[in-house]
Amino acid sequence: MPHIAEAQLVCASDRVALRLEELQFEVGRGPGIACAVGASPVLVGDFREVHPLWPVFSTVVGEQLPQVRALWAFPVMSGYEALGSVLLYRTTPWYPHRKAVEQGMLAARAVARLLEDMETELLAEDGCDWEPQGMVDAHWLSAHRAAGALAEHLGLPSSEALLLMRARALSTGIPLPLLAADLARDPASWNDR
Known part of the structure; x- marks a missing residue:
């Protein structure tokens, strides 16, 4: 699936x-x-x-x-x-x-x-002004942004970078949003893990 x-x-x-x-x-x-x-x-x-x-x-x-x-x-x-x-x-x-x-x-x-x-x-440029917006950003959009940053750092397609992030989150027990936040700040931190 x-x-x-x-x-x-x-x-x-x-x-x-x-x-x-x-x-x-x-x-x-x-x-x-x-x-x-x-x-x-x-x-x-x-x-x-x-x-x-x-x-x-x-x-x-x-x-x-x-x-x-x-x-x-x-x-x-x-x-x-x-x-x-x-x-x-x-x-x-x-x-x-x-x-x-x-x-x-x-x-x-x-x-x-x-x-x-x-x-x-x-679809508005500013996005929707509703209660879960912060949660959506923290949990999903930030993961895609971090995958893009990691993809650029590693020279991979972003879809593969997201798969690597998922694997690391599952293997370490670090929730994906926390891992994404670290990678968004510093994609090179991937090499330190």
Whole structure:
């Protein structure tokens, strides 16, 4: 399942939801990404076992967020194109019934309408002036900027630099936003690690 390079967080309800999104971004895999790429719901009723499609993501979630037991992702659609996904988690296992899936899809449609209504503001030169802007910048945009700086330093494409950053974040346990902040200040610090 490919990573969506331009993906970024719009909102997180709490620290667990934020870390789930960070982990998907760090690993480049997970139910939210699979949902957005496939434009269909991804429902995992019990996340205790390592999921065969995302073994690294499953393992890291199990280690860092053991309270997460179920994950459901619903596509945020604009016509036939997925803009992204809404990722929900539960602390108890539960396989959603048809009515719950329908309600999840309705909520994702409402998010799509909201994003479409905000499109002008989202595309404005100054960006949107909304609450998560700082969080989006700190967790996603800064990682892409740092990947660009590292790519230039190492003479690689930025996509490969981002993969190297992800690997280092996972192998060291340093969250990707912290690693990105260090690299943005000094790309040569990569050689010191």
